[in-house]
Amino acid sequence: MASETPFYQKVILWSALAVTLVAALLVEDESEELWEEEVVQPARVSGGQRQHSKHEQAGELLPIDQLGKRQFSATAHDIFAVTSWEPEQIVAIDADTHEQDFQAIEQEEIAWQPLLPAAPPLQFEYLGKVISQGRVRVFLAQGDENYAVGVGERIRTEYRVERILNNAVELTYLPLGVRQILTIE
Incomplete structure (x- = not known):
């Protein structure tokens, strides 16, 4: 239908x-x-001869003297310079150094000491502690995450619990091997 x-x-x-x-x-x-109207035929060069520009054909010379000399920026002295992502280095100067010593330091080559990397400050908050079957575990919070850890256990891949004392928790920041202490009450 x-x-x-x-x-x-x-x-x-x-x-x-x-x-x-x-x-x-x-x-x-x-x-x-x-499209047929816009087609342009290339000029043919025979016998390896090059085409002459309209300035050369008319016998004119290009006004090179009007171009001027190149000027370079002082900041572009070495465009292929090696750069480093390491933090700047500081020089330790004795507090008893006099003005003459500062001038001597400026004239001499200064031995730079690189800054040692430091672990970030602990962001953990102590929530409590429990002792069960002779084993001590602490409850820590970092932001929205909570952790219940004992000695030798890891918090993510960044920290390891080394010791749990009555008034402190000793943690190791694993990327640098630096020990940090979180005081508890």
Whole structure:
């Protein structure tokens, strides 16, 4: 029971298709004509001769003296300089050093000592402690995360619990091997 399309609708659809095809053909022909007009033929060079510019053909010289000399920026003296991501180094100077000694230091080559990396400050908050079967565990919080750890256990991959005392928890910051103490009450 499919309803058939009336004859006049078929005629309208077929005539719309015919008009669309004719329009597409006309547009295609016009675009081909536009492209044909824009084609430029390259000039041929025969026998290895180079083409002369219009200045050379007319016998004119290029005004090189009007160009001026190049000026370089002082900050661009070495564009391939090696840079380091290490922190700046500081020099320790004795508090008893006099003005003459400062001048001597400026004239001599200063031996720089690199800054040693330091562990970040502990961000843990002590929540409590429990002793069960002779084993001590502490409850620590860092932000939204809570940890229940004992001696020798790790907190993520950054810290390890070394000792749990009555008033402190000793942690090791594993990336640097630095021990830190969290005081507890």
